[in-house]
Amino acid sequence: MNQIRRVWCRTRAKNWTRPNAAVILDTETTDLDGEIIEIAIIDAATGHTRLNTLVDPGTPIAPEATAVHGITDEMVHGAPRWPQLWPRLAPLLHKGTVLAWNAPFDRGRIHHECVRHGIPTPRARWRCLMRLAARHTNTRRRALNGGHRALDDTLQAWSELHAIAQTAHHLQQRRTSTQLSTEGI
Numbered sequence: 488m489n490q491i492r493r494v495w496c497r498t499r500a501k502n503w504t505r506p507n508a509a510v511i512l513d514t515e516t517t518d519l520d521g522e523i524i525e526i527a528i529i530d531a532a533t534g535h536t537r538l539n540t541l542v543d544p545g546t547p548i549a550p551e552a553t554a555v556h557g558i559t560d561e562m563v564h565g566a567p568r569w570p571q572l573w574p575r576l577a578p579l580l581h582k583g584t585v586l587a588w589n590a591p592f593d594r595g596r597i598h599h600e601c602v603r604h605g606i607p608t609p610r611a612r613w614r615c616l617m618r619l620a621a622r623h624t625n626t627r628r629r630a631l632n633g634g635h636r637a638l639d640d641t642l643q644a645w646s647e648l649h650a651i652a653q654t655a656h657h658l659q660q661r662r663t664s665t666q667l668s669t670e671g672i
Contacts, residue, residue, distance in 0.1 A: 489625055492622055492623075492625070493623055493625075495622075496619055496622050496623035496651055497623070497651055497652065499614075499619060500619065500623075500648050500649075500651035500652035501652040503531050503584060503586060503614070503648060503652070504531055504532050504648060504649060504652045505532060506532045506533075507532070507582070507583060508531060508532065508583050508584060509531035509532075509583050509584040509585070509586050509614075510528050510529065510530060510531055510537060510579055510580075510582070510583065510584075510585055510586065511528070511529050511530075511531050511586045511587065511616070511641045511644050511645055511648070512526070512527070512528045512580075512585055512586070512587050512593055512641065513526070513527050513587060513588065513593065513637040513638075513640040513641045513644065514526050514592075514593050514596050514597070514637060515552075515556045515558055515635065515636065515637050516552065516596055517544050517546055517547070517548045517549055517552055518548075518549040518551065518552045519552075521544070521546070521548075521549065521552065522542075522544035522545070522546055522569075522596075522599070522600065522603070523542050523544065523569065523596050523597075523600050524541060524542050524543075524544050524548060524558050524563050525540070525541050525542060525556070525558060525563075525636065525637040526538065526539075526540060526542060526572075526576070526637055527539040527540075527636075527637035527638040527640070527641045528576075528579050528641070529638075529641045529642065529645060531584075531586055531645065531648060534642060534645045536638065537579055538575060538576060538579060539637065539638045540566065540567065540572065541558070541562060541563045541566035542563065542566055542567060542568070542569060542572060543563045543564065543565065543566040543567065543568050544563065544569075545568065547560055548560050548563070555635050556635040556636060557635070557636070558636075568604075569600045569601075569603070569604050569606070570604050570606065573601075573604075573606055577609060580597070580609040580611045581609055581610070581611060583612070584611075584612045584613075584614055585611040585612065585613050585614070586613075586614050586615075586616050586644070586648065587613065587614075587615065587616065587644070588615075588616050588617045588631045588640060588643075588644045588647075589615065589617050589631075590613045590614060590615035590616070590617075590618075591615065593613075594611075594613045597609065616644050616647060616648055617629070617631070619648075619651065620647050620651065623651050631643050631644060631647075
C-alpha cells in the first residue's frame with residue numbers, strides 16, 4: 488500500500504511540474520485569520536516568479552505576526568490594495584492548478600479577501616503540497632522551512648515538489664534501462 492501511495496504522489500508531482508500545468512502560491516497575513524499582506528506566485532515547472540508583492544491590508548499587522556514573518560505596517564504602507572492587485576492576480580489563479588504548502592489556509596485567505604472587497608472568488612483547482620509530501624513519505628504533515636516570507640516559502644515548496652517528481656523521473660529511467668537490458672538492446 489505504501490508503494491502504491493508513493494507512486495501516486497510521484498505521478499502527481501511529475502504532472503504538476505510540466506510546463507503550464509500549475510503555479511505555487513503562498514501568502515503572509517496580518518494574523519492567523521487576518522488579511523493578506525504579501526503574496527507570491529511562481530511557475531511550478533520552472534520556479535520563475537510570476538508575482539511577488541506586499542499588499543496593503545488597510546488594517547494593522549499583529550505584533551505576533553510580525554514576529555513570525557518580519558513584515559511591518561511601514562513596509563506595506565503604499566503597497567497595492569487587494570482590488571488594485573486583483574487584475575494581475577486573477578489570470579494566474581485561473582490557469583491550471585494552484586499549489587500551496589497549506590492549501591486550505593491560502594485558499595481561505597484568498598476567498599476572504601475577495602469576499603471582503605466584493606470580488607468574485609476564483610474557481611481554481613487547489614492542491615495541497617504539504618499533504619502530498621506527507622503522503623509521499625508516510626509521515627505527519629510538517630511546517631515548511633522557507634523563512635516565512637511568501638517568495639521564500641514558494642521556492643521551498645517548489646524544491647519539495649521537484650524532489651518528489653525527481654524520484655518519479657529516476658524510477659522511469661530505471662524501468663526504461665531495465666526494459667532495454669531484458670529485451671537485449
